[in-house]
Amino acid sequence: MKEISSRENPLYKELKQLATSSQARRKAQRSLLDGVHLCEAYLQLVGDPLMCVLSQSARGNHEAADILAECEARRVSCIVLPDALYNALSQVEQGVGIFFLVATPQTTAPSILSQPAVLLDRLQDPGNLGSILRSAAAAGIRQVFCSPGTVFAWSPKVLRAGMGAHFLLEIVENADLAALLKTAALPVLATSSHARQTIYEIDLAKPVAWLFGHEGQGVAEDLLSKASNQVAIPHLGRVESLNVAASAAVCFFEQVRQTLQHR
The missing domain is CATH 3.30.1330.30 (Ribosomal protein L30/S12)
Structure with missing residues (x-):
């Protein structure tokens, strides 16, 4: 010492x-x-x-x-x-x-998106990113792709919010989300408050990837148009939308619930 x-x-x-x-x-x-x-x-x-x-x-x-x-x-x-x-x-x-x-792990994106994953478009808040990583790891998701403009996943604040989730995940920085969407071999679901279909009406027992966007602007339109489906999270209160980390947790664990139900 x-x-x-x-x-x-x-x-x-x-x-x-x-x-x-x-x-x-x-x-x-x-x-x-x-x-x-x-x-x-x-x-x-x-x-x-x-x-x-x-x-x-x-x-x-x-x-x-x-x-x-x-x-x-x-x-x-x-x-x-x-x-x-x-x-x-x-x-x-x-x-x-x-x-x-x-x-800091240096991970590159695969040529084909073929397993459950999370795609993050320009998330700005370290606490939100860390919480999403923690929820993803808890839900059994292994891959996370962060677009350019997303807060650095290995910053001290994100690490503290992730509570060790980083060590269970493959995290790719500066990922080309459009290219991943183009080669996706499984459905990619994007959350949108304007979607007609809810997460409770779609089959999540099969592998899917999730696409979440900027805290204020949501998913960019060009990426949203490339998603397989747009889904909404219904709520009863008079609020416009949920925090992105809360939305991700709801989606992940509805997927967990359906997966366990079908075993």
Whole structure:
């Protein structure tokens, strides 16, 4: 284990740049997993991180100490920082004081869309994207395709909202959704408040892909026209539409319900 106490330390400067700059994280293809839950999930589902970083006070926390011990047993590089230096890196308020530095997975889109998936058109809110990833993983979906203009899936806020779902999914950034729709070998359903057919009237027991759009503008018209079906989520209250993450969860778990019903 290495202790760093100076802000001028080259490794600390590198970590500070990664912690504070999305551009730096994208260029280095590195992500930060902040908090006990994400670190534990990574160790369990993926493997060894590139580095484990702790605050001095975190060494007294049994959960963080267990993670540190596991990393040391795996011969992972471990760094301890004074609380003041650590807090300048972390975006989590009142956190335990531990994060992993990991390699950001680089996944490419398949030539043919052939398995259940989620296609996301220009989602802007990190919380929405993280929630959708979490719901998709819970519903057994494995692939997620994010169009250009969608918030970076491996940003700290999306990672925290996803609660480890990233490690169960194949996430493709800057995906050409129009090309995927063109080659889709299964139905692609787009949600639209103007659709006549509801999700409860369509057969979801067979594999489908889902297309969700921008929080305010919805799915772009050119993509919407390429979807196999447009479906609506009926509601009784006097609201125009549901939040996109809530819509996705309703769709995914209606699909789960129908799938289980047909087994």
